[in-house]
Amino acid sequence: xxxxxxxxxxxxxxxxxxxxxxxxxxxxxxxxxxxxxxxxxxxxxxxxxxxxxxxxxxxxxxxxxxxxxxxxxxxxxxxxxxxxxxxxxxxxxxxxxxxxxxxxxxxxxxxxxxxxxxxxxxxxxxxxxxxxxxxxxxxxxxxxxxxxxxxxxxxxxxxxxxxxxxxxxxxxxxxxxxxxxxxxxxxxxxxxxxxxxxxxxxxxxxxxxxxxxxxxxxxxxxxxxxxxxxxxxxxxxxxxxxxxxxxxxxxxxxxxxxxxx
Amino acid sequence: xxxxxxxxxxxxxxxxxxxxxxxxxxxxxxxxxxxxxxxxxxxxxxxxxxxxxxxxxxxxxxxxxxxxxxxxxxxxxxxxxxxxxxxxxxxxxxxxxxxxxxxxxxxxxxxxxxxxxxxxxxxxxxxxxxxxxxxxxxxxxxxxxxxxxxxxxxxxxxxxxxxxxxxxxxxxxxxxxxxxx
Numbered sequence: 257x258x259x260x261x262x263x264x265x266x267x268x269x270x271x272x273x274x275x276x277x278x279x280x281x282x283x284x285x286x287x288x289x290x291x292x293x294x295x296x297x298x299x300x301x302x303x304x305x306x307x308x309x310x311x312x313x314x315x316x317x318x319x320x321x322x323x324x325x326x327x328x329x330x331x332x333x334x335x336x337x338x339x340x341x342x343x344x345x346x347x348x349x350x351x352x353x354x355x356x357x358x359x360x361x362x363x364x365x366x367x368x369x370x371x372x373x374x375x376x377x378x379x380x381x382x383x384x385x386x387x388x389x390x391x392x393x394x395x396x397x398x399x400x401x402x403x404x405x406x407x408x409x410x411x412x413x414x415x416x417x418x419x420x421x422x423x424x425x426x427x428x429x430x431x432x433x434x435x436x437x438x439x440x441x442x443x444x445x446x447x448x449x450x451x452x453x454x455x456x457x458x459x460x461x462x463x464x465x466x467x468x469x470x471x472x473x474x475x476x477x478x479x480x481x482x483x484x485x486x487x488x489x490x491x492x493x494x495x496x497x498x499x500x501x502x503x504x505x506x507x508x509x510x511x512x513x514x515x516x517x
Numbered sequence: 518x519x520x521x522x523x524x525x526x527x528x529x530x531x532x533x534x535x536x537x538x539x540x541x542x543x544x545x546x547x548x549x550x551x552x553x554x555x556x557x558x559x560x561x562x563x564x565x566x567x568x569x570x571x572x573x574x575x576x577x578x579x580x581x582x583x584x585x586x587x588x589x590x591x592x593x594x595x596x597x598x599x600x601x602x603x604x605x606x607x608x609x610x611x612x613x614x615x616x617x618x619x620x621x622x623x624x625x626x627x628x629x630x631x632x633x634x635x636x637x638x639x640x641x642x643x644x645x646x647x648x649x650x651x652x653x654x655x656x657x658x659x660x661x662x663x664x665x666x667x668x669x670x671x672x673x674x675x676x677x678x679x680x681x682x683x684x685x686x687x688x689x690x691x692x693x694x695x696x697x698x
Contacts, residue, residue, distance in 0.1 A: 259683060268664070296632045297690055301659055304637045305644070310542035314556050318538055318563050322531035446661050448540075482538045500539045502580055505661075 261287075261294050307447055309500075315482050370463035373487055373496070374480045376434050381451040381483060381498035384431065384440055391427035391442060401428045405439050413439040413454040414493055417512045423450070433496065434460060443509060450499035450509060457494030463487065470507055473514035477503060486510050530570045530579070534563065537580050541587055544656055547644060548591045561594070562587040581666040588653060588670055628694055635693050643692040651685035658682055 263269050264277045281288045310318075384390045393404040398418035405413055408430050419425030423443045431440040431453065438455035467474040473488040473495075484506050486497040495513070497506050541562060545555040565586050566573075573582055644652050650671070657667045664682075668675045 259679075262683065262686070263679075293629060293632065293690070294686070296629055297686060297693075300632055300635050300693075301640065301655070301689075304635065304640055305659060306637045306641050307539075308543045308546035308552075308555070310538040310559065311552075311556070314542065314559060315535070315538050317560065319535055321560075322535065322563065322567055446659055447543075479532050479536045482535045484536050500536060502536070503533070 261291050265291070265295060265298065302444075302446055305447060310482070319481070370461060370476070371480075372434070372461055373463070374478055374485050377451075377453060377485050377487065377496040377498045378480050378483050380431055380433060380438070380440070380453055380496075384429065384442070384451050385449060390429065392429040394427040396425050396427075398425060401425060401441065404428065405430070409437055409439055411456055411493065413441070414490070415439075415441060415452070415454065415513065417515075419443060420512070423509050423512065433494075445499065445501045445505050445509070448499055448501045450497065450501060450506065452513065453496040453498075455494050455496075457489045457492055460494060462489060462494070468507075471511045471514040472517045473510065475507070475510055477507070479503070488514065490514060530573060531567065533579055534566060534583060537583055540580065540660060541583055544584065544653070544660075545587060545591070547652055547656055548588070548649060550645065558587065558591055558594075561590050565590060578666055578669075580660075581662060581669055584657065584660075584662070584670045585672075591649075631694055632690070639693055643689050646692060647685060647688060650681060651688060654678060654681045655685050655689065 260269065260273065260277055264274065269277065281291055393401055395401050396419055398415070402413060402415060405428065417423075423445055426442040426444050426449070428439060428441045431438045433453050433455040436455050438453045441452040441454070443450045443452065463476040467476055467488075469475075470486075470488070473490055475486050475488045478485050483498050483500055484503045486495075486503075486506050488495050488510070495510075497510055497513070499506060538559065542555060542559050545558040545562070546552065549555045549558050562583065566583055569586075573579065644655065647655070653671065654667060657670060662670065664675050664678045667678045667682075671678065671681075673681075
């Protein structure tokens with residue numbers, strides 16, 4: 257029974273065995289205690305094991321040594337074609353945006369403008385982690401964290417996901433995203449921190465493609481400076497999820513934050 | 518415009534691989550025991566990964582693949598160079614007699630209480646006391662790797678991972694409990 261405790265705690269047992277372990281733990285004090293000690297050890301390791309993030313200089317070195325931009329193979333004649341066509345297109349688009357301001361919100365670039373959003377998300381995440389007191393409200397209770405934002409923002413963050421064993425909520429703070437205030441919530445993933453920024457979505461250069469469906473959201477996924485980043489809009493609000501956890505883990509969290517309607 | 522074949526694939530891989538720099542460095546730091554060697558180890562890992570990017574199967578676990586390269590690099594270079602007895606196999610850890618392990622499980626609120634008071638430096642000291650195998654299996658488990666992925670990283674059977682993890686945690690618990698006495 258004792259050998260199965262870790263598997264039981266980490267959800268690796270088949271349903272029949274889970275039932276049998278549960279039944280045994282209900283009737284055996286020693287094993288129940290062993291279960292408690294194992295859980296405590298896991299919690300202590302997850303929360304207090306010192307973490308050594310890679311120094312920024314090392315990250316720069318790694319990025320410099322790895323081919324960080326895709327080699328571009330232009331088609332024959334493409335450049336000269338672009339030279340002819342691009343200027344009028346750019347001028348026409350700029351004029352359209354200038355004359356019809358509402359169009360700006362509808363244009364969704366994927367290039368340099370989208371990188372503004374991605375860069376901002378990564379910067380905000382790093383700033384949050386590096387600040388002496390990253391969380392202004394430290395709590396794992398969503399009903400303590402969300403009400404704390406009342407009066408500090410001119411929108412409600414609209415977060416319903418209270419955190420769970422996989423992604424415990426750690427707390428929140430008020431921050432800025434580009435030019436506007438944002439609610440910053442921090443979730444944990446084992447030893448890693450995941451920042452979620454919620455902000456008003458209008459007027460930002462949202463990427464349009466490629467978008468992946470995750471829950472009810474259509475998510476733009478990318479990586480920058482060693483961090484994975486997800487961006488999506490839901491109504492009037494925008495969401496940026498950033499962390500050094502795997503893209504798969506971020507998508508899993510995003511699916512919990514924006515569950516199917 | 519199109520991305521050029523192998524170079525394009527290496528670029529895609531690199532984009533994802535760089536996201537794991539912190540995670541890899543953390544394991545490297547616990548394996549090497551100091552910042553300088555950890556940095557060298559991570560750089561060598563990325564260099565080897567870049568060199569063999571064509572061998573990575575898209576769709577498989579990149580993180581586990583990088584961990585495996587890092588650990589193999591550590592074993593092939595650092596263990597030999599430094600002749601460090603700490604980084605031997607799990608068997609270098611004083612085995613815990615089964616009877617003693619059983620005694621540890623006896624209902625005892627004091628043990629739980631001690632565990633709750635363990636500090637970060639206690640954990641690091643205890644981890645560094647364990648063998649490289651034991652330390653690695655605990656850190657990979659903390660990273661959220663499955664037993665199958667950990668087995669791939671460590672080049673052993675899944676059953677071996679299970680027993681190593683169980684023994685490593687028992688050794689860690691025993692160390693932490695004794696220090697907090």
